Amino acid sequence: MNTTFAHGLVIGKFYPPHGGHHHLIDTAAARCARVSVVVAASTAESIPLALRAAWLREAHPQAGVTIAPVVDDIEIDYDDPEIWSAHVEVFRHALALAHGGPPEIDAVFSSEKYGPELARRFGAVHVDVDPDRERFPVSGTMVRHDPAACWRWLSPGVRGHLARRVVVVGAESSGTTTLARELAGHYSARGGPWAATRWVPEYGRTYCEEKLALARRRAKAAGLPEPWLDELEWESAEFATIAERQLLWEDAAARTGSPLLVCDTDAFATSLWHERYLGVACAVHPRARHDLWVHTSVEGVPFEQDGWRDGEAVRHGMDVRFQEELARRRLPHLTVSGPPRARLEQAVEAVDALLARGWAFAAPL
Template identity: 50%
Template sequence: MKRYGHGLVLGRFRPPHAGHHHLVRTARERCERLTVLVRGAGDESPPLADRVAWMREIHPDALVVGAELPVDLQDPDHGDAHMAILRAAVPEPVDAVFTSAPHGEELARRLGAAAVRVEPDRTRHLVSSAAVRADPVAFWDDLEAPVRAALTRRVVVLGAESTGATTMARALADHYGRRGGVWTRTRCVPDHGREYAELKLAELRAERPGADLSDVGLRSADFPVIALRQAELEEEAARDGSPVLFCDSDAFATTIRHERYLGTSSPGTGEIAARGRQHLWLLTDHRGVAHADDGLRDGEHLRPWMTARLLTQLAHTGRRTVVLTGPHEERLATAVAAVDALLAEARHFTEPLPEHR
């Protein structure tokens, strides 16, 4: 099998899928060096920068670059302009263009390179970007981790202490996991703040056996650490989970906890919360839920304040929120309806520009 010095793969990768990755890996095996050029046009989604980042992570042994190419190579009125942009993005001479589509032959001709067709009938990977855009869930297993993480709908369950938030997050993960197929991988991200407090309390009790949560004394610097780790756990779960992810708390909830414990806001924690990629917040009301003191929870008298503060700040920051009230079964039904609505309306991609349809 002939090997080439410098190979080129060109595509929009909107989004990249198993067929694209087979093309890139085949080209890499047959070239000393490989450049993957990700095309962008206008304000289409996912953004060009995201697609470049995904392809760089998935194909670290190739040089991945991005370029705005708003014109069509097949249009004789725009071909020269297209090639000028392409040559600026890929200045090194190209020996072979790898493609699964006929238009790659014209590109190869213009570059003075060989045209190498890879699986032109696409029988190995029965997937296309158009099909993924139309129904990402149906092709979930054809997507790599960073793409799944970007497409996952993220639902946060939060509330005052002892209001059933953890129970609800786990119940929702179980409910959607029972759908079968890719849904069996539905995850619930635990509340890292609680784990952090448990560790601090255990360390303190090693010295003072009678210590309780009020003795832990969390510092302001602890909260960005908690928020950052919470965000990391969420991202890890989204990369390996189903199309929906449930989170028992998030960085936003950590900002409210900072207010509760220290009486002030935490800019560092707020910055982490602002970078979040969540889509829906389910607030568990304290009313109708008996308080259970396990040694790590606030007193019952603080629950109304926490519920009110969470609700106020959720509204103030424009976060999509549903309040869960009543007995557990009623709360679960309300939550499932809200999550189903989120999944049904989710649009992950803009329509292609006319010249790319």
């Protein structure tokens, strides 16, 4: 029969959190009236403490679970009693801040060899949880070494943060949507963690359609002729809205997708369309972050007017602007050209090189 405790404690770096961590916290929550989770991060590490704490709060919203973040830059030496004491003081400080005073701890839950000593120093019982990692064969070291191989053990928040984001940009009728769709399909066909590879469509197109429909409804109600697309008036705030919603779509897709996300346009491209319609480029959205831009050249691609595009002359001018700005901003990019199959092959070669570089994590203390 499992013993019920008043206040359980879980301590870790959560660099980053994974399925084993979540199992540990859930086990403690099931056996304790309340649980405190101390997130002890070093300033030398490359995932911010606040972000780790936010991921854990999202994954464990149940009542009675308190996430207590703290900076712990003390070296690790399990054989040094003074270092042990220094770490425990940091943990106690985090608990006191989280609870408005030092709480009593009667159980420490861990999967680590240092668990019994940590419990002894808190005057608590040690509860061993999956020490051989049979149920969750994963560790923070494994995740940092190869996130893609551990993808199944990562929560949506961590996936959204780690997913490599590739953006396909270009002028109108240059094949951006076709390439984005085919690129996602190529990696999805690899199976395993890549099976969920997705592409994010262009929100600006949706916004434009809705804007024109609204303008036509208003014109009809006023007894006026229906406006055409080139008669619409644009405001700077609309482009900011487009960029923000594009990023929301992107973030949502990254949280549920594979280690790779393909995006059909981004805030950078939106800034150039702002320039096209209002005469000046707007700032790129500060939260937008991408790893590679694939620019689709208009060369060799016949212009197709679908009723929503500016025209051939504007297309060539925008193609030049994309090339100029990608170079000026020193964004990692390539320009693909030729028939569709050749463009896909060029893009795949670049994305494969990006994925081969892996993920960079600063070494933990």
